[in-house]
Amino acid sequence: MRKRALVVGLGIAGMSAASGLRRAGWAPVIIERAAERRTGGYFINLTPEGMRAVDDLGLDTLHTRNPERGTTWSLNRRGHRRPALGWLDLPGRPTAMVRGDVEAALWQRIRPDVGSGESGVEVRFSTAPVEIVGDGTVVEVELEDVSTGRRSRESFDLVVGADGLRSTVRSLAFGPHERFMTPWNATICAFPLPGQAPSFGAQDSLISARSGGAVWVFGLADRAPTALLAYCTKEVGAQFTGDRTERLRDVSADMDHPAVRHVLDALPTTTDCLFDSVHQVKMDRWSTGRVLLAGDAAWCLNLFSGMGTTAALRGGAELGRALAEHPDDLPAALAAWEARLRPFITKHQRMARLKHQWFVPTNRALTGVRTLVLHLAVNARRAVTEARLLRAAAPAASGVRRGAASP
Ligand SMILES: Cc1cc2nc3c(=O)[nH]c(=O)nc-3n(C[C@H](O)[C@H](O)[C@H](O)COP(=O)(O)OP(=O)(O)OC[C@H]3O[C@@H](n4cnc5c(N)ncnc54)[C@H](O)[C@@H]3O)c2cc1C
Numbered sequence: 001m002r003k004r005a006l007v008v009g010l011g012i013a014g015m016s017a018a019s020g021l022r023r024a025g026w027a028p029v030i031i032e033r034a035a036e037r038r039t040g041g042y043f044i045n046l047t048p049e050g051m052r053a054v055d056d057l058g059l060d061t062l063h064t065r066n067p068e069r070g071t072t073w074s075l076n077r078r079g080h081r082r083p084a085l086g087w088l089d090l091p092g093r094p095t096a097m098v099r100g101d102v103e104a105a106l107w108q109r110i111r112p113d114v115g116s117g118e119s120g121v122e123v124r125f126s127t128a129p130v131e132i133v134g135d136g137t138v139v140e141v142e143l144e145d146v147s148t149g150r151r152s153r154e155s156f157d158l159v160v161g162a163d164g165l166r167s168t169v170r171s172l173a174f175g176p177h178e179r180f181m182t183p184w185n186a187t188i189c190a191f192p193l194p195g196q197a198p199s200f201g202a203q204d205s206l207i208s209a210r211s212g213g214a215v216w217v218f219g220l221a222d223r224a225p226t227a228l229l230a231y232c233t234k235e236v237g238a239q240f241t242g243d244r245t246e247r248l249r250d251v252s253a254d255m256d257h258p259a260v261r262h263v264l265d266a267l268p269t270t271t272d273c274l275f276d277s278v279h280q281v282k283m284d285r286w287s288t289g290r291v292l293l294a295g296d297a298a299w300c301l302n303l304f305s306g307m308g309t310t311a312a313l314r315g316g317a318e319l320g321r322a323l324a325e326h327p328d329d330l331p332a333a334l335a336a337w338e339a340r341l342r343p344f345i346t347k348h349q350r351m352a353r354l355k356h357q358w359f360v361p362t363n364r365a366l367t368g369v370r371t372l373v374l375h376l377a378v379n380a381r382r383a384v385t386e387a388r389l390l391r392a393a394a395p396a397a398s399g400v401r402r403g404a405a406s407p
Contacts, residue, residue, distance in 0.1 A: 002027040003157040006141055008129055008169050010037060012099070012309055013295020014162035015106035016316025018121050019057045022110070024323035026158075030110075031127040033146055033163075037107065040272040041099030042190035043218035043226045045087045049344075050310030051095055054105070056317035062105040065220040066096045070203030072219075074374070077210060079257025085377050086205045087218070087306060094306075096220055098192075102309055132159060132172045132291060139290040158330065159291045160319075162312075165279060167297030173288055181300075184278040186360065187239045188303060189229045189248055191273040193217065193266050196225055197259040208255045211367040214360040215252060215260050227263045228303075230360040236277045244275055278302050280349060286341075287334045294319070299345045304359050305352035315341060 003026050007018045010032035018028040046054070054062055072086030088094055111120035130151065131142035138155045145151075161169025171177060196202050196219070203219040213231035220226070231251045233239060239247060245267045252260055267273070281300040286293045295312040302308070318340050326333035358374075361367040 004029065005158040005160060006031065006129075006139075006154070006156040007160045007162055008167075009161070009163035009295070009297070010034070010103075010123065010125075011162060011164060011295065011312070012102050012106065013164075013297070013312035013315060014160070015103065015110055016053075016057060016313050017160045017162055017294050017319055018110050018316070019106060020316040020318070020320025021158075021160075021323065022121065023057075023320040025327070026323065028160075029122045029124065029156075031124045031129070031143065033126070033128045035126050035147065037103070037125075039100045039104070040192060041103070042192075042228065042274060043087075043220065044097050044099050044102060044309050045090075045094035045306055046097065046102075046313075047090075047094050047307065047310050048092045050307075050313055053310065053313035053317045057106070057109065057313060057320075059102075059105040059109055061108045062097070063101045063222075064095050064097050065101070065222055067203035067205075067219050067221050070201050070205065070219045072205040072207065073200070075206055075208040075255075075257065075259055077208075077255055077257070079208075079259060081206075083378055084207055085374055085381070086207070088205075089381070090306075096218070098220070098223075098226060099309070102313070129159075129168060129172065132169065134289040134291060136289060157290065161291065161293045161297045162295045163297055165276075165281065165296045165300050167293065169291065170293055170297050173291040174283070174293070180281050180283050181279040182282060183236060184280065184302065184304075184356070185234050185236065186230060186232050186278040186356075187236065187276070188278060189244070189267070189273065189275045190226065190303075191267060191270045192226045193224050193263065194269065197262040200259070206259050208257070208260055209360060209367075209370075210254060211361055211364045213251055213255070215255060215263055216359075217259065217263065227266070229263070230278075232360065232362050239277070240275070244273075278304070280352065282349065286338050290330065292319075292334060292337075299349070301345070301348050301352055304356040305348050306355060307348040307352075311341075311345060311348065314344070 005021050005026050005028045007014045007028050007030045010030055018030055021028040072084045073081040074084035075081050112118040126147040128146055129141050130144045133140045139159050140155050142153050161167050205219045206217040208215045216228040217225045280302050286298045294315045319337050322333040322337035357366050361370045
């Protein structure tokens with residue numbers, strides 16, 4: 001009999017965990033509160049560590065969207081532009097996509113096509129956990145069909161809570177949200193644009209940032225760009241009352257130029273929008289008994305880190321590895337899994353504070369420092385590119401002279 005695991009959440013962390021579990025010989029069942037699988041989503045960049053996890057999980061259908069051409073522009077308050085550094089200029093040459101691309105590749109992995117000979121992972125939509133009780137040897141879960149309210153009980157050898165920032169599994173098995181979620185006094189709004197802002201190239205990226213607020217447009221290959229608005233506020237709860245577009249127009253009022261207007265005009269027309277407050281999740285342990293948390297539920301690094309997808313994919317790949325190494329000792333497997341991931345997560349939780357300033361500087365002094373550092377970095381990049389071009393041209397030029405001198 002294969003061991004059964006309940007995975008709560010059909011996001012990147014949940015599908016990665018299911019994929020890892022299957023590789024270790026387990027039989028995962030995924031439950032998802034939504035009625036169907038979501039698609040689309042915001043811009044994601046994957047670091048080389050994330051791409052290694054993609055390979056480890058065998059995601060050979062992952063569609064990537066790095067722009068083949070296009071410039072990243074920094075726009076001042078009036079919309080005047082100059083070249084800037086974007087996410088894809090970060091060291092290690094990250095790879096661009098949208099969240100739905102990663103989820104589609106994972107879905108393909110856990111639900112192979114009919115006829116491929118492989119059986120798929122069982123997925124139940126409109127289902128959520130309402131009670132989790134463990135006795136050390138087994139974990140009993142009360143499940144609810146959220147469309148009918150019907151409840152049933154089932155037992156599993158392991159429960160993986162991959163149900164995001166406001167995890168139900170975490171609150172049922174570890175304690176209330178406030179114990180683990182640290183607010184960052186920031187709000188974000190991410191959504192796809194119907195097209196590029198006027199007067200920019202289709203794959204250009206744009207950054208309009210000032211103290212306390214920023215608008216980013218991420219240019220991508222094969223599709224229209226996506227937008228991200230981020231702003232700092234201590235009144236987080238108040239952001240979710242009233243009209244969302246009007247609120248975002250208010251906080252962006254001092255960036256009144258055509259590119260920002262284009263982004264704000266697109267907002268009411270979209271059905272795929274994430275408008276949320278920013279938090280980090282910090283926990284001393286990611287498992288208790290036979291209940292484990294993964295992805296944003298366990299360690300939400302938050303969007304400023306740009307590492308949440310990489311971490312979620314790595315979490316699933318490492319889970320499969322640890323369970324395969326300790327097939328008859330679950331506590332040892334979970335301890336090994338956590339020991340491998342913890343240093344990576346701690347490092348990126350710290351680095352997120354720094355990257356936050358790049359995304360949206362929190363005060364005037366830091367805005368000045370940010371502008372200076374980015375200006376120096378752009379100049380350094382230009383100098384490196386010119387030196388490279390000169391080096392490439394030099395042998396060719398000397399070759400022509402030698403050729404001309406020979407009889
Ligand atoms: C705007 C934005 C930009 C980002 N950019 C990047 C980036 O560039 N690079 C990067 O690496 N990361 C990025 N991230 C982070 C990354 O998207 C997440 O860390 C990653 O997708 C992992 O999410 P998850 O699967 O843990 O949770 P989620 O994506 O939140 O998925 C949780 C799933 O669980 C389901 N669920 C919730 N509650 C229940 C319940 N009670 N019962 C059943 N199901 C439930 C939800 O419906 C959902 O399907 C970004 C995040 C945001 C918001």
